[in-house]
Amino acid sequence: MLVSALLTSLAINSGLCILFVVLYSILRKQPSNYEVYIPRLLAEGSSKRRSGFNLERLIPSPGWVRRAWKLSEEDRLSSSGLDAVVFMRIITFSLKVFVFAGIVGIFIILPVNCTGTAVDEIDFTDLSNNSLDVFSISNIKxxxxR
Incomplete structure (x- = not known):
């Protein structure tokens, strides 16, 4: 595996993630998008459209992420609906699975792969092409x- 390819993929995906979070943070504040982001509150009459120019609507703010995680399921169900509750359950379940798999991978699988002997000699002239092979299953004979 190429280290440069891994780092390039990491940079591209991280940049796109930041871009999408910033775009969502800006677009959700625009009055023309209220039907998309808060249709239930508009239908109940709990929220009104705010018109006119406001500079704060154009500045991305990550505060909505913290508020979304702090809500209980009952509050989320009453304000956003069942789909938001199910979505947050999926996200939290995915995070729990990722943490479990990460712990198993780092403390069990990675040491087994690193102590393998199939890749004893690393060719330092071609280090960028095979430097991650020591951490993979290709290092196991x-x-x-094992």
Whole structure:
């Protein structure tokens, strides 16, 4: 695996993630998008359209993320609906699975792969092409009990 390819992919995906969070943060504050982002509150009459220019609407603010995580399921159900509750359950379940898999991967699988002997000699002239092979299953010899 190429280290440069891994770092390039990480940079591109991180940049796109930041871009989408910033765009969402800006677009959700625009009065023309209220039907998309808060239709239930508009239908109940709890929220009114705010017209006129406001500079604060054009500045991205990440405060909505913190407020979304702090809500209880009952509050989320009453304000946003069942789909928001189910979505947050999926996100929290995914995070729990990722944490469990990360702990298993870092403390069990990674040491087993690193102590393998299939890639004893690393070619330092071609380090960028095979430097991550030590951490993968390709470092375990075929037929090994590991």
């Amino acid at each position: 075929s037929g090994s009990q």
